[in-house]
Amino acid sequence: MHNSLKLSLYGIGFGFAAIWLIPFVWVIRTAFLPKEAAIGSGWTSEWTFNNIVHVWNGAPFGQFMLNTVFVTGGVLVVQLITLTMAAYAFARIRFVGRNLLFMLFLVQIMVPPDALIFSNYQVLNEMGLLDTKVGIMLPYFASAFGVFLLRQSFKQLPYELEEAARVEGASRLRILSTIYVPLSRPIYVSFAIVSVSFHWNDFLWPLIVTNSEENRLLTVGLAMFAKSTESGAQWSDVSAATLIVSAPIMIGFLLFQRQVIGSFMNSGIKG
Amino acid sequence: MNAIWSEKLKRNGFGWGLVLPSLLFLGMFTYYPMLKSVWLSLYEKNLATPEPLFVGFGNYAGLLKDHVFMKVFNNNIVFALGTVPASIVLAFVMALFADKALKGRALVRIAFFYPNMIPMIAVANIWLFLYTPHFGLFARFASWISEQPVNLLGTPDTVMGALIVMTIWKEAGYFMIFYLAGMQQISKDLYEAAAVNGVGAMAAIRRITIPLTMPTTLFVAVIAITNSFKLVDHLWIMTKGGPNNASNLLLYYIYDTTFNYYDQGMAAAMTVVMIALLLIVSSMQFFGWDRKIHYE
Incomplete structure (x- = not known):
């Protein structure tokens, strides 16, 4: 050069x-x-x-953090189950309507729940789940994006592995859990990192769904805290609160930056 | 014959059974809300009319006459034009740096990517502080340049620019990593062959790197444009869409219409507009795939 x-x-x-x-x-x-x-x-x-210290004692950030861990973790666990099942079906089972259904799944990638806050709020209202942690999580339990990602990975594994296990008499669920899942670990890690950082940082949806402190997430707590301190002298507090809220993900990022950046790289959907 | 049918039935049942949980949640929180928005957008439903009243395309006609909606729509276009090309160019240049085996590239990668790891609402706090008259670093810098006190977020002429700068800061690093992935797939032989034939480094970038990362550019452009419709968290903290709607964006206006004006019919109509926009932009990508923008 x-x-x-x-x-x-x-x-x-x-x-x-x-x-x-x-x-x-x-x-x-x-x-x-x-x-x-x-x-x-x-x-x-x-x-x-x-x-x-002043900020940590001034608002229940500990509670908010627990709530955020619970919601982020809960979403991830359910997502991993639903997307593993769907990805395997789309990758390896020929069933009627598979291609059409797959196209239908892609709609969620194009129109994600964040764009549907208005209507999803009403759905949650109809179900009587406003101001609950489950309500925050529900719209994200299925991830078409994750299904898409994992299906690619499953399809790339040699089919002979499955056939050999089948000859030995293993059931499909057993094959899924002992062959497909372990061999796709990098994709699971990628998806988990992207999912956790998204839900940890999400704001507008948790804001409109919750209104009690016991269900409030960190981002919403931070916003409320910042709104309650308007004058310039409070900037130290707001900065401290901002750091508290961002710290867990930031520390994780700095410790595992190669893996984190790699995960976001993998998450790019390519043809 | 019976055995074949029973195998078929079992296979289909198993397949559908596996996709069912995902399908259920997608149905409840993607398909049903979409259809419901379309349905509700044809009705008047607000504080004055609590029972839905069929008005056909009345809400859509109302949107065209709503000068706030038109302004918000226009703002969204300005926001997209301000953030998308600049972030893409910056992302490309930074990836170029991070791709070459130069010293300090890990540091540069971290410095560029970290804003992505901070919640948008925290980013908004940070930048609100930076832009606060008298106290904020950037506000003081702007005052120093213009030689008068400035309120970047409080002035209709500057508020959009200030938010665009913040968004570029937040997003460019995210796009950089897709370019990085794209550039790593380009064979080093191509550059060597180019160098042997006397092609300069700049020319190599123009004639090898840029064309071969075209699929990445398309992919990033689609994400960047759709993000410019989805990113509104910061408005809640920084401007509430003001002053005088100068920084208001579509999704935030939907939020306002729903939860502050309680006009569900109008909010539904705007949601339909939003869905249509997202579908159109995303389908650009499929269209691009058909036209084989990538180089194989």
């Missing part, structure tokens, strides 16, 4: 990377500086955990 191109790529790469880091650095700075110092533009050497 030409040196001039290399040099300009370096300039662009590191230049943008630096700019991209500014917002996060600024939030960390504001969250860990004493309130008076945070409002100015300078840096001081006195760091403090007071803001974090």
